[in-house]
Amino acid sequence: MTPCVAADASPGDSSSDRRSLTPEQAAVIAGKIIEAKNVSKWYGAFRALTDINLTVRGGERIVICGPSGSGKSTLIRCFNRLEAHQEGRITVNGIILHNKMRNVADVRKNVGMVFQHFNLFPHMTVLKNCMAAPMWIKGMPEVEARKIALKFLERVRIPEQANKYPAQLSGGQQQRVAIARSLCMEPAVMLFDEPTSSLDPEMVAEVLETMTGLARDGMTMVCVTHEMGFARAVADRVIFMDQGQIIEEGAPHDFFTSPRHERTRLFLSQILSH
Amino acid sequence: MLHRDTVDSEVLVHRPWIVASMFAVVLVVFLMFNLTGTTIGELMRPVIGDPLKSGFYGRFTIAFVIAVMFCLNVVLLGFAPLKMQLGVVWLELLLLFLAFFKSFDLSLPFIWKHLPFLITQGVVTTIYVSALSLIFASVIAIVAAIAKLSSNGFAYGIASFYTSLFRGLPLLMQIYLIYLGLPQLGYVIDAVPSGVLALSLCYGAYMTEIFRSGIQSIDRGQWEASRSLAFGFGLTTRRIILPQALPVIIPPMGNMFISMLKDSSLVSVLGVWELTFLAYQIGQPTFHNMEMLASASIMYWIMSICFELIQSRIERYFARSKVR
Numbered sequence: 001m002t003p004c005v006a007a008d009a010s011p012g013d014s015s016s017d018r019r020s021l022t023p024e025q026a027a028v029i030a031g032k033i034i035e036a037k038n039v040s041k042w043y044g045a046f047r048a049l050t051d052i053n054l055t056v057r058g059g060e061r062i063v064i065c066g067p068s069g070s071g072k073s074t075l076i077r078c079f080n081r082l083e084a085h086q087e088g089r090i091t092v093n094g095i096i097l098h099n100k101m102r103n104v105a106d107v108r109k110n111v112g113m114v115f116q117h118f119n120l121f122p123h124m125t126v127l128k129n130c131m132a133a134p135m136w137i138k139g140m141p142e143v144e145a146r147k148i149a150l151k152f153l154e155r156v157r158i159p160e161q162a163n164k165y166p167a168q169l170s171g172g173q174q175q176r177v178a179i180a181r182s183l184c185m186e187p188a189v190m191l192f193d194e195p196t197s198s199l200d201p202e203m204v205a206e207v208l209e210t211m212t213g214l215a216r217d218g219m220t221m222v223c224v225t226h227e228m229g230f231a232r233a234v235a236d237r238v239i240f241m242d243q244g245q246i247i248e249e250g251a252p253h254d255f256f257t258s259p260r261h262e263r264t265r266l267f268l269s270q271i272l273s274h
Numbered sequence: 275m276l277h278r279d280t281v282d283s284e285v286l287v288h289r290p291w292i293v294a295s296m297f298a299v300v301l302v303v304f305l306m307f308n309l310t311g312t313t314i315g316e317l318m319r320p321v322i323g324d325p326l327k328s329g330f331y332g333r334f335t336i337a338f339v340i341a342v343m344f345c346l347n348v349v350l351l352g353f354a355p356l357k358m359q360l361g362v363v364w365l366e367l368l369l370l371f372l373a374f375f376k377s378f379d380l381s382l383p384f385i386w387k388h389l390p391f392l393i394t395q396g397v398v399t400t401i402y403v404s405a406l407s408l409i410f411a412s413v414i415a416i417v418a419a420i421a422k423l424s425s426n427g428f429a430y431g432i433a434s435f436y437t438s439l440f441r442g443l444p445l446l447m448q449i450y451l452i453y454l455g456l457p458q459l460g461y462v463i464d465a466v467p468s469g470v471l472a473l474s475l476c477y478g479a480y481m482t483e484i485f486r487s488g489i490q491s492i493d494r495g496q497w498e499a500s501r502s503l504a505f506g507f508g509l510t511t512r513r514i515i516l517p518q519a520l521p522v523i524i525p526p527m528g529n530m531f532i533s534m535l536k537d538s539s540l541v542s543v544l545g546v547w548e549l550t551f552l553a554y555q556i557g558q559p560t561f562h563n564m565e566m567l568a569s570a571s572i573m574y575w576i577m578s579i580c581f582e583l584i585q586s587r588i589e590r591y592f593a594r595s596k597v598r
Contacts, residue, residue, distance in 0.1 A: 080502055108504035119499035123517045133503040136513070165594075178499075185503065 031057045032091075033189045033220055034079055039088035041074060041244075048074050049085065050244045056189065061221045063231040063252075066241035067267060072224045075241070076191045079222070080111040093188055109137060112182030116194040118174040120166040126153070126177050127162040130184045137185070145184075152180040156210050172203030176210050183214075190214065192223040226271060232256060240264045287352040297345045304337035313377070314340075380565045388556050389569060396549035397573055403466065403548060404538040407473035408531060414478030419485035420511065433482065440479035446540050448472040453544050469541035477534050484526045488519035521592035528585035532578045539574075549573060 034056040041049040049071050056062055064072045077083040078090060081097050081104050090097045093110045101107075121129050130149035134140040140148070153159045156176035158169075166174055175195055182190060192211065196204040208230050215221060215234045225231065231238050231252055238255040240248045240263075248255070248264045259265050286292055309315055310332045315325035318339065322332035347366070351359050418436060421429035440448065452475075453468040463471070492515050500510040542551035549570050557566030 082498055082502060105504040105506065108502055111502075113499075113502040115495060115499060117495055119493075119495035121496065121499070121514055121518075132513070133505070136509055137504045181503070 031059075033058055033093060034222070035089075035091045036075075036078075037089045037091075039075075039078065039085045039090055041071075041078065041083065041085045041087075048244050049078070052088070052244075052246055054239070054246065056220060056222055058188070058220055059218050060236050061215050061219075061234050062223070062237050062239060063235040064222065064224045064239045064241060065226060065228070065231065065267075065271075066247075070241040071244040072241045073193050074244075076113075076193055076222055076224055079189075079191055080108050080113055082113075105137070109185055110188040112185060112187035112190040114175070114178050114182055114190065114192045114195045116197050118166070118171070118178045118198075120174055120178055120181070122166050125163050125165055126158070126169070129166070129177060130181045133181070133185050148184050149180070152183045153177070155183070155213070156180045170203060171199045172206045175199065175203075175207045179207075179210055179214070189220040189222065192221065192225065194224050194226070196225065196227055228256070228268075228272060240267065242267070285352045287348050293345055293349060296348065297341050300341040300344050301337050304340050305333065308333055309336050375568055378564050378568065380568060381562060384560075384562050385565050385569050388566065392549065392552055392556070392566070392569060392573070395547055396552040396570070397577070399546060399548040400535070400538050401577070403470055403541060403546065404473070404531075404535045406470045407477065407534060407538070410470065410474035411477040411481055411530075411534070414474060415481030415485050416516075418478065418482040419489060422482065422486050423489060436475075437479045437482050440476050441483075443476075445472065445476050445537055446543065448476055449540055449543065465541070465544035465546045469538070469544055469546055473534060473538060473541070477530055477537075481527065481530055484523050484530065485519070488523035489515055491522050492518050521589070524585060524588055524592065528581065531585075532581050535577055535581065536574055 032055055034054070036052050036054045039049055039052040040047065052075060054062075054075075064075065066072050074083055078085050078097070079092060081101075084099055085097075092107050095101070095103060095107050097104075097107065120126075121132070124132065127146065127149055130153060131142070131145040134145040134148055135142060150159055150162065153162055156179055158173055158176055158180075161169055161173060161177070166177065169177065179190075179195075195211070196207050199207060204227070208227060211221070211223070211230065212234055223230075223235075235252050237249055238252050239246055240255070240259075240261075242263055248259060248261050250260075255264075256268065259268060287296075310322075310325040310328055314336055315322075315328075315332065318332070318336055319325060322328040322335050325332055328335075351362060354362065418433040421433035422437070424430060443451070449469060449472040452472045453463065453465065456463045456468065496514055496518065497510060500514045505514065538548060539550035541548060542554070545551065553566040553570035554563070557563040
């Protein structure tokens with residue numbers, strides 16, 4: 001198979017994505033928010049993802065784990081088209097992602113993303129960070145956007161920091177603001193890309209607590225994380241990836257107590273031994 | 275501000291060996307020049323007798339006195355607080371500079387007589403030419419910087435050719451080329467517009483690189499976060515990237531503005547009645563060149579100081595999100 005196949009599996013044009021009831025919309029009705037079918041991705045000659053099949057249904061909490069370089073971040077970055085896949089098909093909220101799409105904003109509006117390094121906008125206050133997307137993308141009036149921003153800042157329990165700049169907050173607080181910023185768009189699914197990896201241990205807890213709260217409220221979540229305790233407590237499914245492939249997936253209890261693959265066992269023993 | 279250590283070190287200029295070597299350096303430097311024939315020699319007459327006949331004794335004494343005064347000055351300043359040091363140093367250097375001007379023996383009445391016209395006509399034209407060019411240059415620079423960063427070969431080609439050409443030609447040539455070249459194409463252009471055009475194009479090319487480096491200094495994560503919130507390219511550039519790039523590009527832009535202000539004097543070759551042209555024209559007939567050139571220099575300096583003040587204001591404004 002040649003790398004960098006530019007074509008997409010289904011180059012349906014953007015308008016037909018939304019017209020009458022396509023199979024993709026039927027999928028949404030069936031509760032599928034993200035569906036990846038036989039997805040492969042190359043960086044030049046290096047194959048980053050191989051034949052990924054994954055379905056995320058509404059309300060599901062999925063944890064993806066695996067050693068570094070296993071393609072887990074790449075995979076979830078494909079879900080909001082921060083990265084392009086070369087083969088297979090990804091459908092998000094009924095819209096097929098491909099490189100000629102004109103409505104990528106429609107996808108991103110509904111997919112929140114939290115990054116390892118927070119990536120808050122340092123020149124805006126916390127409140128402005130949260131108000132920006134609702135105002136600029138949804139055209140919400142300022143008063144309403146402020147109300148929503150405060151509501152979600154309240155939810156991540158830092159409304160009192162609203163008028164500070166990101167640099168004035170601790171790492172954990174910044175990450176919670178980043179979560180609130182994504183929530184302000186009221187997305188259908190939240191993607192977490194190692195949200196606690198750059199935090200001090202005592203700040204990990206406050207971020208995980210926020211994420212657990214979200215899960216309890218029924219948010220659909222896909223988390224790339226090494227926090228196995230979180231996976232055990234919150235996830236509906238745990239997925240183990242290695243070398244760009246999904247090696248194993250299952251309910252957390254089965255996954256942690258009786259992993260089927262040798263590679264998974266090795267990974268778990270390494271990560272749980274300390 | 276550089277990183278400041280929390281431990282107070284001993285004041286540098288109070289260490290004996292520093293003072294001693296400073297003294298030696300100043301002494302040697304001034305020994306190299308024979309100052310006996312200058313005002314300083316005249317001032318030292320009570321000590322060295324007739325300056326011109328004092329020979330090496332006079333030369334050494336003058337250098338010695340200067341070195342002593344210099345070291346004393348520096349050591350004493352070492353005791354003062356920062357603000358005061360700043361003020362005293364500025365004042366001393368300014369006085370030296372004025373003494374330098376005084377040595378030209380300028381005719382003050384001539385300056386006072388022509389100063390108003392120099393300001394109302396010359397300074398105003400200079401400001402107006404450079405302000406216009408500044409605005410155009412900034413606009414050109416933003417567009418060209420984005421073009422240079424884009425993956426569009428056409429835009430990149432135009433932008434890189436433009437920066438290469440206009441950074442590569444001397445500004446004076448550009449001014450001539452536009453003023454004398456455009457009429458060849460059948461379009462006669464006035465002196466002021468062609469001057470503004472040349473300045474904008476030349477400085478736009480330099481500023482392009484400043485903007486480009488500023489935009490590139492912003493972390494990739496900012497683009498990703500912005501795009502993941504569904505912001506388009508234009509919105510991301512305007513609201514997320516440029517506002518963060520601005521604080522980075524303000525200091526080099528300040529350089530550009532000040533440099534442009536002074537390079538606007540090159541427009542004088544087209545006969546535009548700006549500061550340099552007028553200074554030359556007024557001084558020339560009566561051989562009061564130095565008077566007018568000195569006043570024009572000081573006025574350029576004052577205008578640059580205004581720019582510097584504006585720049586520090588802007589920097590302070592952008593520093594607000596860096597508080598901790």
